[in-house]
Amino acid sequence: METKERNIIIPSVNYHLWEPCNMRCKFCFAPFYDAKKLLPKGHLPKEQSLQLVRELAAFGFEKITFAGGEPTLCPWISELITEAKNYGMTTMIVTNGSMINEAFLTQNKESLDWIIISIDSLADETNLQSGRAVTGKKMLTRKEHFKLIDRIRKYKYRLKINTVIHQLNYKESMSEVTAYAKPERWKVFQVLPVKGENDKHIDDFVISDEMFSTFISNHRQFQEENILIRENNSEMKDSYVMVDPAGRFYNNKNGMQEYSQSILNNGVEMTYREMNYNYQNFINRKGVYNWK
Numbered sequence: 542m543e544t545k546e547r548n549i550i551i552p553s554v555n556y557h558l559w560e561p562c563n564m565r566c567k568f569c570f571a572p573f574y575d576a577k578k579l580l581p582k583g584h585l586p587k588e589q590s591l592q593l594v595r596e597l598a599a600f601g602f603e604k605i606t607f608a609g610g611e612p613t614l615c616p617w618i619s620e621l622i623t624e625a626k627n628y629g630m631t632t633m634i635v636t637n638g639s640m641i642n643e644a645f646l647t648q649n650k651e652s653l654d655w656i657i658i659s660i661d662s663l664a665d666e667t668n669l670q671s672g673r674a675v676t677g678k679k680m681l682t683r684k685e686h687f688k689l690i691d692r693i694r695k696y697k698y699r700l701k702i703n704t705v706i707h708q709l710n711y712k713e714s715m716s717e718v719t720a721y722a723k724p725e726r727w728k729v730f731q732v733l734p735v736k737g738e739n740d741k742h743i744d745d746f747v748i749s750d751e752m753f754s755t756f757i758s759n760h761r762q763f764q765e766e767n768i769l770i771r772e773n774n775s776e777m778k779d780s781y782v783m784v785d786p787a788g789r790f791y792n793n794k795n796g797m798q799e800y801s802q803s804i805l806n807n808g809v810e811m812t813y814r815e816m817n818y819n820y821q822n823f824i825n826r827k828g829v830y831n832w833k
């Protein structure tokens with residue numbers, strides 16, 4: 542790793558390995574239309590995906606977060622997690638929770654360190670209206686959310702919650718479920734418009750900074766306990782190292798996605814530098830914490 546701050550490598554990478562998802566969130570910024578032009582199925586073949594994980598580990602990323610789409614739908618997700626663990630990385634998965642059953646939790650216990658569940662609301666109506674529901678129709682009910690938390694706790698995975706705040710939920714309370722789940726981190730994001738990805742419905746979801754702050758101040762006790770980490774649109778900027786399903790680094794620049802060349806064809810070092818990620822913004826959004 543180099544010493545000049547602007548050249549310091551961000552130590553965590555989000556690998557969006559798989560575009561397919563069983564939910565239909567209308568604000569989703571990960572439909573990966575560009576990747577699907579290259580790979581119509583929305584993912585690399587298994588062997589290339591495993592090779593990519595090995596190369597990311599060899600480059601020096603310490604933590605990898607598997608994301609999608611919905612990564613638990615990928616038939617080789619456990620092999621990717623195991624590969625990352627064998628190569629020394631801390632492993633995480635971001636999931637909508639619909640496929641987190643006993644079989645998944647048992648199978649991945651040795652290799653998966655953290656589970657990050659996306660919960661935006663406990664209100665059925667909000668989840669249905671926003672499309673956060675399987676096929677856009679079957680949302681996880683309040684009871685199912687609590688059962689999901691119990692299941693993850695039973696297997697002693699480290700737990701994080703992600704919540705996207707938008708017009709439909711910014712006045713809602715998430716205090717009860719958060720107090721129950723006791724996540725080590727609760728990331729609360731302002732819904733992010735990304736040109737070419739979520740334009741169709743985004744006007745029904747975007748909120749002002751003030752509306753976002755309303756949600757945060759209504760949950761300030763979790764901020765005081767250092768559990769709630771807030772990220773508005775500008776706080777996210779350039780601070781997430783993301784790999785798309787076609788195996789390219791990408792970044793949200795000027796409101797739209799920009800992509801590096803193929804990592805497998807050109808190497809991690811060169812393609813990472815193409816993106817100009819910002820280490821200081823990563824630090825400012827509390828990207829470094831006790832993840833090991």
Ligand code: SF4
Pocket residue numbers: 562563564565566568569570571609610611637673
């Ligand atoms: S669950 Fe995640 S990947 Fe799937 S549609 Fe919703 S936001 Fe997008």
